Amino acid sequence: MTVSITDVAEATGVSASTVSRALRGRPGVSEEMRARIVAAAAELGYTASRSASSLASGRTYTIGVVVPYVGRWFFGTVLDSAEKVFSAAGYDVLLYNLGSPEARKRFFTKLPIRKRVDAVLSLLIPDLEEAAALRSLGVPLATTVGGARPGFTVVGIDDRGGAESAVRHLVNLGHRRIGMISGASEPLHWTTPLDRRQGYLDVLADAGIEPDPALEADGGYTVEGGERAMTELLALRHPPTAVFAQSDEMAMGALRALRRHRLRVPEDVSVVGFDDHELSEVVGLTTVAQPVAAQGREAAQLLLAWLDGPDAGPPPPVEMPIRFVLRETTAPPHTGRQR
Amino acid sequence: MTVSITDVAEATGVSASTVSRALRGRPGVSEEMRARIVAAAAELGYTASRSASSLASGRTYTIGVVVPYVGRWFFGTVLDSAEKVFSAAGYDVLLYNLGSPEARKRFFTKLPIRKRVDAVLSLLIPDLEEAAALRSLGVPLATTVGGARPGFTVVGIDDRGGAESAVRHLVNLGHRRIGMISGASEPLHWTTPLDRRQGYLDVLADAGIEPDPALEADGGYTVEGGERAMTELLALRHPPTAVFAQSDEMAMGALRALRRHRLRVPEDVSVVGFDDHELSEVVGLTTVAQPVAAQGREAAQLLLAWLDGPDAGPPPPVEMPIRFVLRETTAPPHTGRQR
DNA sequence: AATCTGAACGCAAACGCTTGCGCAACAGGA
């Protein structure tokens, strides 16, 4: 049926071992013979069976990538860039989309990934048990989302500093009542919301502004959540004159809520986001940009390097640069009375 | 090291064959014995090696998904929903991201997917050679993007009808100069741009409007392309009073261009898109919605069904419903003079 | 009591590759 290694061995008049060595560039084959074998393989359209070779060698040439939700821009973008690095290096990518709790549980109990991958890139924050399960695989581990765990190499950004620059911008414009749309209800082990919140609090403290718990609303890191959160903030007796959304998606939800309330941005309310979503430029959202694709690339490269020289533990964490991006959703506070 | 089937066999005092049968629910094992084996396997934390089992059985329990660009909303969403179906059915997903021409060529010449998957879902339009290469794999094939090829089962939408409803809406509002932002330069084998264009032309003809080639601009199905295209249209001596963008992403680019030109939407120019991107609601874009996630699910299910009953060729094509969504970017034409 | 019938399980041969080791053949040095 399909052509196997012995077929090309027979076609060349050598043994299967030699074919194997020749095709993988292993020493012990004369250049002339190698050329003949390569030619024969090409002609027959031979490709080694991955199952067989990984059974025999233990190497799978496959990387597992686990993500909470492929459809979201951030994860899709990281996955996209990481996959390119992997496939360029000859690795395949096994994707696990663990959005629902059931899928997640199924994955971590059955660990279908076991013996199937040489390394894993996790774009979701494993809790302690899950992290242990991943470590039990005995392969290099990496992540691009806040919340380092022992055994993982992590590439990320300065969330706190980023939040600071966003909020400082609002303060500099003259805002005093600054709301925040956060992700308080996010999984505990995800440190990003905490770090960004800390940046927010830092700047307020620095500016001598008393933080008001009522000005923090939970947006769950989604567009709809952001819309709900903004709506809550607007219902306050003294609504904020500016809000810092911990993600651009929530910021967009906020913009939508503001439009619904017939409030102008930035004249009535300023909004600043975080991430620099691909569509943020389209809506003119002021935000702090993080190099999402670059993070995926970096993490992938770290994993590959780790695989090549499995000398020791995980490489040290990498922090990628961020950049404040001024667009059109921020301005000095409205000086008249609100609404 | 890691536990193998013989370990659980010894632990239970039976042969490996029995363990294999027991764990996979094959007949020939008493219920009592099966229970003992399952318990032992659970305790030892045993999972069958995929490489070994697929080498022995020929089944890989893996589906290949090839996509042009995971980061784009449409593909990410389809992938997301399809993956859920596959993994729920016990299949893993092997992802191939073929954005760049090099990656694409590498994939189709080396066919790393060969012998690794039981079926493939293609979200990119293969040209004739590529389609042949995929067919040579001898596994079920499916696609969710226009441009059916023999041997593929396809799930899609009525692109032409969708475009018609969008453009008819503009006509009904009273527009006569209706521009279109298309994807003329897209790969030849992708029929979507053609079908959507045909819908546009149909309605114009129906309304007795002479189509003006100058009103068609290429947006390449990207945000930036849409912005460029809209800019071109605005530079016309007689710019359109409304534009139909063949995708929401291009529509958003158009909105951006309009904002840059200080034109109001919909007062000065109406815009209607196609797809119902997740952020279209945020920007209030009038569009025609297609069930993207549902298409991924459907395609995945078709593949699984095909795998279960490999009686014949591909199942018949499935057409999913579309729906016109009226939002805030369309209105009757400005009656005064433009600008 | 002899025979037959399933059910439950073990044997052993694949599956298609990788790899340590062995063995010619040949080259160069003494």
Next chain:
DNA sequence: TCCTGTTGCGCAAGCGTTTGCGTTCAGATT
């Protein structure tokens, strides 16, 4: 001429499953 390396290749033993077939044995059938 003999010895010591090298080079180039084949042998065969795995890798961890699956599966066709054979065996055993308890119970049913004559």
